[in-house]
Amino acid sequence: LFLAMLALLATTASGHSEDWGTLRQSSRLLVDQASTTDLRQLSLPALDAHWAITELGRCPPFSRACASFLDWQQEESLLRQKFIKGRTAEVWKHYEKRAWGFDELQPKSGKGIDNWGSLGVTLVDTMDTLWLMGLRDEFDRALEWVRTELNYDVDTNLNAFEASIRSLGGLLAAYSLSGEAVLLDKAEDLGNRLLRAHSPGARLPCSDVNLQTGKAEAQAGFVALSEVYTPVEYKVLSEYTGDCGAAEAVESVLDNVNKTMDLTRFGLAPILLDFFTALPYPTRGNKVALGARGDSFYEYLLKEWLWQDRTDDFVRQVYDAFLSTLEESLVTRSRGPLGNWTAILEVTYPHPSVIPKMDHLVCFLPGVLALDFLSSEAYPESYERTGASSKMRDSLQLAEELAATCMEMYDRMETGLAPEITRLNTEGFEDDSGSMHNLLRPETVESLFILWRATHDWKYREQGWRIMMAFEKFSRVQYGYSGIRDVSAVPVVHDDAMPSFFTAETMKYLYLLFSDDSLLPLTDWVFTTEAHPVRVVRGGSRCGRAGRPDNSSEATQAPRTAMQPVCECSADTKGPMARKPRQCASWHECWKGGEVLQAMFQ
Secondary structure: OHHHHHHHHHHHHOOOOOOHHHHHHHHHHHHHHOOHHHHHHOOHHHHHHHHHHHHOOOOOOOOOOOOOHHHHHHHHHHHHHHHHHHHHHHHHHHHHHHOOOOOEEEOOOOEEEOOOOOOOHHHHHHHHHHHHOOOHHHHHHHHHHHHHOOOOOOOOEEEHHHHHHHHHHHHHHHHHHHOOHHHHHHHHHHHHHHHHHOOOOOOOOOOEEEOOOOOEEOOOOOEEOHHHOOHHHHHHHHHHHOOOHHHHHHHHHHHHHHHHHOHHHHOOOOOEEOOOOOOEOOOOOOEEOOOOOOHHHHHHHHHHHHHOOOOOHHHHHHHHHHHHHHHHHOEEEEEEOOEEEEEEOEEEOOOOOEEOEEEHHHHHHHHHHHHHHHHHHHOHHHHHHHOOHHHHHHHHHHHHHHHHHHHHHHHOOOOOOOOOEEEEEOOEEEEOOOOOOEOOOOHHHHHHHHHHHHHOOHHHHHHHHHHHHHHHHHHEEOOEEOOEOOOOOOOOOEOOOOOHHHHHHHHHHHHHHOOOOOOOOOOOEEEOOOOOEEEOOOOOOOOOHHHOOOOOOHHHHOOOOOOOOEEOOOOOOOOOOOOOOEEOOOHHHHHHOOHHHHHHHO
């Protein structure tokens, strides 16, 4: 206040006729011009800049942008982007010095750790980030390591999904951006090894595979819905190598899940599946969810369609079914004294009951919905052909509502960082005492980036910057950024872990959030679930369904088989695992009939 009064006296003495009454009036005008929510989305520097330019007619402090608030926003975006690039370069310097070639750097102790097969996962996962940020010397040193040190002929068991999205996707994206042939050679070698997770006779790939022996297994007895389907990575591999085997393998996954789950009608499936039959795995832990073990399956329905230049009508049909069932069955809107919030619920399977929680992982969904809207604006004829054009405004509205919910997960915490899981109640949100940790996840900033590109609403850049500043204040440690064990408690306790996705995804999306739209335009590039950009194939892929003359799917052409799930429509049970099953047209017939769901949806 003292400094403000000095500034006021100085401006008055210099000939500006501002007095206290005028300043109060300006403040009221600013409040009148924006709702409370809008003001909340602006940082203090943004409010100062808006006031200085629009009300006082002056340059904001430490700024050369005097003409308009838009000029200040552009200047500020460049400064923030430069800051994020600098922090990424700093993290990479520590990785090079202390953990070069290790899977991850422990940012507090400064030690390297191999927790993904000793295959330099952070290095491979981050190469495209280095390229995009213009850190070419760092990229070249990483490229030399890939050329001389990276070897996938090792006797180690890997999770096929994580290896596909982090390492295979990283190599393919780095090749897409740089054109360095060695990256494609390494990707082809790794991809062929990972494809051995598709065991003969099994309808779905196993969760784990040995890179050297090719032995595949599902150690838990089941596979996760999200982990069996990584179409973009393998279709890109086929497109780049000319070998359609990879594309056909991943297409068979969607075909087989469609056979048992009737995806073209319902669009949803439980998260745990029997890898041999593609039927729901019989366990009390099974459920329909868009968070852990379900998320990227639905994300890839849209992204696969977009990457193939919107030519695969079967995939679009499944995605449209997902959108319809999502709104009808999993979206909940709270209108309570603490605000109006939209969230995504989970539902147990096969006995339907609502689980009132939302994983941070679900925050990928606003970005997917916004990406669909953005694409519909660029290519209206494709959406009119598939009948999806009428739904796009609703998709954008739902995206904005869900993004607000995701930001509330951050804003309600003492640290300004979201926990892994947030519980829902009739009045809004509550803590999940066992899931208050933060892993530096990217899903919310990914959605903010896409929403910015789709709407150019400044609040999304402000929200992303708040997250970056929260990372800076509470997650930054000596050699990087660390996860936090409890985001509701200050001072924080760090877990000394910096997952590869922090530099591969989180920092990349924050950088892109403040970039010009011409950097990787979303009509020309598709980001994998690990944020690896690959260029859209104009005219469609030469492999798989999009390369067939009739654009067809085996699943839609073949008659329905006897392999239908057995689901419990009867409540006649004696104990939690006792069952009196009957054959239904699909498991959704039972799921839709649940009394809890009926009450919830009404």
